[in-house]
Amino acid sequence: MCLTILFTSGFSVFTKGNWDTAGFISSYLDIPLVTGAYLLWKVLKKTRFVSLDSVPLDSAFEQVDLNPEEPEVEEKGWIRAVSWIWN
Template sequence: MALNGQAPKWFAITSKRGVPYVAVLFTIAIGTLAFLNVSNTGAVAFQWFSNLSTISGFVAWIVVMITYIRFRKAMQFHGMMDVLPFRTPLQPYATYFILFIVTLLTLTNGFQVFVPSNWSASSFLAAYITIPIFLALYLGHKIWFRTPFAIKVEDVDVLTGKKEMDELAAMDQPPIPRNWLERVWFWLA
């Protein structure tokens, strides 16, 4: 990611053998925080990490679904829906429904903190800190690099690389099983 400009450049520093040791050390440092769970107050740290990872996953899926909806609209605009090799049933309605459910889960993740006897600023932050962090990073990136917040459907490029991918798909032939065991394995896989 650092080589693509999507992470700080110092993560790309490597050893003579090409090992990105700065990124590895940073990952190890985050991993060692798991040892906080050994202490008596480790449950609080575990709750923070659990909520951060859960909501981060939800936010990632929300972004994926919004991206899919935009991609689908661009494919419809360019009249290319028939060239998709695989189309799932109930689309795009299933995506809208799941987007609603995941957004609802994200916003109600810390519902127990709103019960008056359970109110705690620490629990509230643990449940909801990921949302403002994501928004600050996303909006900060958009403002800093002056990129549009959304590309118009008519400007989405769905043709670049299509010829190459079509050629690769044409070359992709299913393997021929040599015996009954491979036939079963290829059917399962």
């Protein structure tokens, strides 16, 4: 979804008669900048790509099942009236 938005956000500059260099640069310059920064970080910090198979999701789900969160207490009175501001 994000890639679709990223690649199509500046599509209007490619339509006939709408070419705008500034619009093209502002829409698509972030793609090589972010990719370059990510790869530079990977090289400098010598981190590796983590495969999805090595992520321990099963144990995390088991821990959530064993330790459920307490249900939220329903507010009453004036706190309930203004709680929509912060929730």
